[in-house]
Amino acid sequence: MTFSSNEVFKIRLRSITGIWLRHAVAFIRYWKFVITWVLVEPVIVLVAVGFGIGKLVNSVEGADSYAEFVTPGLIMGSAMFHALFETSWNAYNRIENDVYETALTAPITVVEVTLGDVLWAVTRSIMTTIGVASVAVAFGWLDGWLAFGILIPSAMVGVLFGTMGFLFSAIAPHTTFLTIVFTLIATPLYFFSGSFFPLSTLPDWVEPIAWLMPLTPGVHIARGFALGHLDITHLWAAVYMIGLTIVMWPLVIYLLKRRLVK
Amino acid sequence: MSEQSESDRHQHKNALAVSLIEANNLYRSYRNIAAVDGISFRVETGETYGLLGPNGAGKTTTMRMLSGLTPVDSGTLRVAGIDVVQDSRSVREIMGVVTQHDGLDAGLTVYQNLFLYGFLIGLSKSSAQKRTHEVLEFFNLRDRSKANVYELSGGMKRRLAIARSMMSSPTVIVLDEPSTGLDPQSRNRVWEELAILKESGVTVVLSTHYMEEAATLCDRLSIMDRGKILDEGTPDQMILRYAPKEVAQIRVAPGSLRRVRDYLNKHEIPFREVGALLSVTGDRGANPDISELNGITGVKASYRAGNLEDVFLTLTGRELRDG
Ligand SMILES: Nc1ncnc2c1ncn2[C@@H]1O[C@H](COP(=O)(O)OP(=O)(O)O)[C@@H](O)[C@H]1O
Numbered sequence: 306m307t308f309s310s311n312e313v314f315k316i317r318l319r320s321i322t323g324i325w326l327r328h329a330v331a332f333i334r335y336w337k338f339v340i341t342w343v344l345v346e347p348v349i350v351l352v353a354v355g356f357g358i359g360k361l362v363n364s365v366e367g368a369d370s371y372a373e374f375v376t377p378g379l380i381m382g383s384a385m386f387h388a389l390f391e392t393s394w395n396a397y398n399r400i401e402n403d404v405y406e407t408a409l410t411a412p413i414t415v416v417e418v419t420l421g422d423v424l425w426a427v428t429r430s431i432m433t434t435i436g437v438a439s440v441a442v443a444f445g446w447l448d449g450w451l452a453f454g455i456l457i458p459s460a461m462v463g464v465l466f467g468t469m470g471f472l473f474s475a476i477a478p479h480t481t482f483l484t485i486v487f488t489l490i491a492t493p494l495y496f497f498s499g500s501f502f503p504l505s506t507l508p509d510w511v512e513p514i515a516w517l518m519p520l521t522p523g524v525h526i527a528r529g530f531a532l533g534h535l536d537i538t539h540l541w542a543a544v545y546m547i548g549l550t551i552v553m554w555p556l557v558i559y560l561l562k563r564r565l566v567k
Numbered sequence: 568m569s570e571q572s573e574s575d576r577h578q579h580k581n582a583l584a585v586s587l588i589e590a591n592n593l594y595r596s597y598r599n600i601a602a603v604d605g606i607s608f609r610v611e612t613g614e615t616y617g618l619l620g621p622n623g624a625g626k627t628t629t630m631r632m633l634s635g636l637t638p639v640d641s642g643t644l645r646v647a648g649i650d651v652v653q654d655s656r657s658v659r660e661i662m663g664v665v666t667q668h669d670g671l672d673a674g675l676t677v678y679q680n681l682f683l684y685g686f687l688i689g690l691s692k693s694s695a696q697k698r699t700h701e702v703l704e705f706f707n708l709r710d711r712s713k714a715n716v717y718e719l720s721g722g723m724k725r726r727l728a729i730a731r732s733m734m735s736s737p738t739v740i741v742l743d744e745p746s747t748g749l750d751p752q753s754r755n756r757v758w759e760e761l762a763i764l765k766e767s768g769v770t771v772v773l774s775t776h777y778m779e780e781a782a783t784l785c786d787r788l789s790i791m792d793r794g795k796i797l798d799e800g801t802p803d804q805m806i807l808r809y810a811p812k813e814v815a816q817i818r819v820a821p822g823s824l825r826r827v828r829d830y831l832n833k834h835e836i837p838f839r840e841v842g843a844l845l846s847v848t849g850d851r852g853a854n855p856d857i858s859e860l861n862g863i864t865g866v867k868a869s870y871r872a873g874n875l876e877d878v879f880l881t882l883t884g885r886e887l888r889d890g
């Protein structure tokens with residue numbers, strides 16, 4: 306498999322926005338169902354954890370209440386789910402239903418298709434972030450201008466997990482295979498990335514591993530913005546996320562080309 | 568002497584003339600098995616060119632290579648002078664592509680399938696809208712524009728896929744089995760629309776395993792089998808070259824089948840049997856002499872002209888449909 310220079314250096318914006326628009330239109334057609342996932346489900350979790358568990362837990366480091374502590378974590382978890390679902394499950398179906406094949410009959414490239422999909426994954430991450438954050442603001446669990454900064458880690462989580470999802474859809478032989486994305490990746494990350502409890506409460510030998518988990522830096526940055534104290538560790542977290550994305554990208558393109566151009 | 572130089576000059580001119588599509592020694596294999604095994608062909612501007620062959624002949628692989636959807640292992644392929652291997656994107660700018668399975672977007676309406684494709688290829692919003700209305704009109708899909716794809720009949724789906732390939736007003740369209748799986752009525756409709764497109768100057772490359780389709784639509788065609796092109800020419804040329812002028816078709820009552828077979832074998836008259844229908848080809852060119860069979864009860868003979876199926880049979884020893 307070769308990467309023609311043409312493809313890497315000549316990226317057309319319209320190809321990317323064209324793919325994005327297709328996804329947006331298909332999404333909006335089913336908005337009544339999708340809205341439950343963007344908003345209703347994470348809000349249920351937010352309310353259950355914030356009011357329920359929050360009553361049992363007095364305070365967590367740096368936060369006034371457990372609800373304040375957990376809010377940025379839940380927002381990042383939801384951003385991750387949306388991006389990951391989009392480019393694993395949905396992208397797999399698009400592979401199987403020749404949506405990409407048709408797109409590739411247009412004068413566009415695999416790189417552009419992938420960029421368009423990741424852009425859409427980010428869009429979904431941001432949509433759910435705005436939805437859940439608005440509810441949290443209404444409950445008084447999130448406030449201050451700095452909270453708008455959560456959109457930054459939200460977009461980064463969208464890019465990172467939007468890219469990662471393709472590692473699975475590009476090689477999946479059937480949809481059952483894709484359940485491992487959720488059992489082996491999404492669910493453990495959801496619980497062990499510092500969303501629900503500080504990583505320092507984990508056993509000493511587990512803690513460094515948890516810090517390397519790809520969602521952890523996102524939660525760390527989001528919490529920095531939510532609780533209003535940012536330091537150099539948040540910058541390192543951002544660098545780590547960007548680095549992971551850059552490492553995954555060529556592999557994703559390689560696997561997708563193998564699957565689509567055959 | 569002067570005639571000699573005249574023909575030299577003619578040949579020289581032909582060598583310089585650039586065909587719209589030039590494929591030389593195209594090769595593509597899957598796990599060391601050649602799907603396309605060194606084929607060469609040219610398609611001229613305005614022509615309708617067909618690849619006729621059974622399933623597995625390598626038609627789809629060839630069609631996909633034309634648009635860059637399948638990589639070329641070796642050989643050269645140029646479309647409008649552009650090297651497909653180097654720059655398939657530029658080729659797709661002037662080429663409409665209809666893949667074997669339509670590739671329609673089931674999550675979208677008819678209108679959205681067309682409009683979003685138009686937007687994707689770079690048309691402005693207003694040009695994409697305008698063009699969508701034009702192709703809906705041309706393919707008689709206007710009253711279905713709000714329908715979901717899954718509500719369409721097979722014929723409509725195929726016409727929508729062809730309509731989508733016309734969004735870019737391409738100079739050449741590539742269609743992989745445009746009427747496979749359609750009922751005769753829908754098929755005729757697709758053929759009519761393709762004929763009109765051809766009239767408007769669009770170059771058409773299609774693959775098919777229906778000899779009627781090839782005979783109806785193609786100016787020139789090649790017979791393809793097992794990754795190779797066996798020969799090419801106009802449908803008439805091919806029939807003249809490889810098919811008998813006439814083929815006697817004999818319907819035989821089951822009770823008389825053995826007597827008829829024995830007779831043909833005894834007189835060494837070649838024939839093939841499809842169900843209770845015997846096709847007697849005789850020697851090429853000469854009409855088969857079957858007058859004596861008329862005496863046998865339950866035998867009904869009629870003659871038909873040699874066709875592209877006979878061509879395929881002569882070239883490969885197999886039926887086109889067997890595939
Ligand atoms: N993606 C693929 N992987 C493996 N084998 C393939 C692939 N595509 C085509 N082939 C093989 O190549 C040969 C030609 O296939 P194809 O071009 O689809 O023929 P046709 O379109 O004439 O039916 C067949 O034997 C087919 O099994």
Ligand SMILES: [Mg+2]
Binds near residue numbers: 628667
């Ligand atoms: Mg085929």
